[in-house]
Amino acid sequence: MSEANASFLYGQGARHEDYELDAEQCWSLLGASGVGRFAFLHEGRISVFPVGYLVFRGSVYFRTSPGGTVSHSLPQEGVALQIDATQPAQKSGWSVMVSGRAEAVVDTDEITALFGQMADEPWAGGVRDLFVRVVPAELTGRRVFLA
């Protein structure tokens, strides 16, 4: 009997399982770029919002406004950049989190290199020419699915 056919053994909701992803799987899911969520502390509260990110030389980068909330909160330890994907019909999905230090990129050669890599303009309005680097201290991920 296949595992799929045995799901009734676990009752109406079947059996949900979750597994940790290793670093290689996490980097693979991050890919070269995408839309993630940046979570940081601002005035003692956690803020979370979507950013278009770029993976470059082992760190994760995104662009923000030089005068904005993120900019004023840098540098900061213990921030997170998170991505996920869910398949509601299958009640399955995965989530990957880069945990580490966020800091403004100030080296002009590095900024030039980043502009070369990150061709797309940020979706949000205004001038967003400050690059933020998230240096991974930990990379964790989980996959959840119906067994």
Next chain:
Amino acid sequence: MSEANASFLYGQGARHEDYELDAEQCWSLLGASGVGRFAFLHEGRISVFPVGYLVFRGSVYFRTSPGGTVSHSLPQEGVALQIDATQPAQKSGWSVMVSGRAEAVVDTDEITALFGQMADEPWAGGVRDLFVRVVPAELTGRRVFLA
């Protein structure tokens, strides 16, 4: 000339604009339930991961494991529950964040009512019968699109 036809005026990337959503729009996007991301502090670092949430009597609820990381971090002020949707082809999207206090639900009548509302089992494995309430102190949202 329509706004759509005028986009060339703003160069190759067109003009990206973003607008704040009001509380009514934010509640509407949250809906009755869905998958969001819970962000909280654990050992001085921000953790973010997906949760299936329920909106009930003006608060946002999700289920977690009684012995897990979330449980050990409660009660906690300044947490966030965030949802978003993006349309990459249009470079547009929206994001809504509930900011406030997270606490374990201990009242048995309330737990019974919540089990009645939240029929679906959490996707992740293990026993997840602790309900967490996020009491909104602030509800904020933004919409981003090509003008």
